[in-house]
Amino acid sequence: MQCTFSSDGNVLIAAPEGRIDTTTCQDFKAALHTKLDESRARHLVIDLAAVGYVSSAGFREFFLVGRRMGCESGTMSVCSLQLQVREIFEIAQFGSSYPLHDTREAAVAAAKAA
Numbered sequence: 001m002q003c004t005f006s007s008d009g010n011v012l013i014a015a016p017e018g019r020i021d022t023t024t025c026q027d028f029k030a031a032l033h034t035k036l037d038e039s040r041a042r043h044l045v046i047d048l049a050a051v052g053y054v055s056s057a058g059f060r061e062f063f064l065v066g067r068r069m070g071c072e073s074g075t076m077s078v079c080s081l082q083l084q085v086r087e088i089f090e091i092a093q094f095g096s097s098y099p100l101h102d103t104r105e106a107a108v109a110a111a112k113a114a
Helices: 025-039 056-071 083-091 104-113
Strands: 002-008 011-020 043-047 050-054 075-079
Touching: 002 025, 011 025, 011 056, 011 104, 025 056, 043 056, 043 104, 050 056, 050 083, 056 075, 075 104
Parallel strands: 011 043, 011 050, 043 075
Antiparallel strands: 002 011
């Protein structure tokens, strides 16, 4: 699993690729937290356009990084979910805790407005 990062103002955008599961979630977590520490971004957008599967272990990391962002007076949102991944997020009611956006642009705009 690879993860690329970009910034738009005070918004850090993470774009993982592949699967986020028990094998890859620790690498994803480490990369994400390292980049958050370096960037000091106030908002985080995770773009899942290139992610085809998220296991419960990976899903847990989303909640934990969301909690971190909230504790630091920031926000986290997720965007561009593939249908199979979106279904998992909807079943778990992820959207009741953190926003889900259809596009990266919408997620970044919402983060900037927060």
